Amino acid sequence: MIDTVGLVLKxxxxxxxxxxxxxxxxxxxxxxxxxxxxxxxxxxARQQVGxxxxxxxxxxxxxxxxxxxxxxxxxxxTDTDLxxxxxxxxxxxxxxxxxxRTALDGTTPAGPAPGRAPAGPLAGSVLSPATxxxxxxxxxxxxxxxx
Numbered sequence: 664m665i666d667t668v669g670l671v672l673k674x675x676x677x678x679x680x681x682x683x684x685x686x687x688x689x690x691x692x693x694x695x696x697x698x699x700x701x702x703x704x705x706x707x708a709r710q711q712v713g714x715x716x717x718x719x720x721x722x723x724x725x726x727x728x729x730x731x732x733x734x735x736x737x738x739x740x741t742d743t744d745l746x747x748x749x750x751x752x753x754x755x756x757x758x759x760x761x762x763x764r765t766a767l768d769g770t771t772p773a774g775p776a777p778g779r780a781p782a783g784p785l786a787g788s789v790l791s792p793a794t795x796x797x798x799x800x801x802x803x804x805x806x807x808x809x810x
Contacts, residue, residue: 707748708789708798720748720798729802743805751801 707727708720715734720727727748729740788794 708794710795741802741806743802747801747805748798751797 703724705722706719707722709717710719711717717732718740719730719732721730722728722745725745727743727745729743731738731740
């Protein structure tokens with residue numbers, strides 16, 4: 664009987680020590696996570712393009728990097744100004760005061776008609792197809808070779 668009480672006491676103290684260490688680790692992890700929110704790197708958008716591939720837009724300081732992400736690795740597709748990416752989103756107000764956006768070749772990018780908000784629950788979000796069309800148009804505009 665005395666051996667059983669001693670064993671239960673040892674197991675209880677060991678369990679309390681393990682739970683105390685886990686609690687301490689959780690507190691330290693929570694404190695470290697709060698500092699990362701204002702970090703220099705932030706994922707702005709991500710779009711799956713295949714089973715194991717995605718295109719990701721990442722903010723690094725005042726630049727936006729468009730990355731190709733696969734299971735094998737990450738590659739830089741293009742590097743652009745942060746303003747160009749944020750201006751490409753349909754939710755951003757246009758600098759022209761609501762006038763239609765026009766690319767350098769005179770075409771109008773795909774997206775909602777000027778003055779009309781896109782319909783649907785995903786309008787203006789990262790999940791909206793119109794958002795990605797505008798982002799692709801902005802990247803295409805910056806990467807087209809001109810004669």
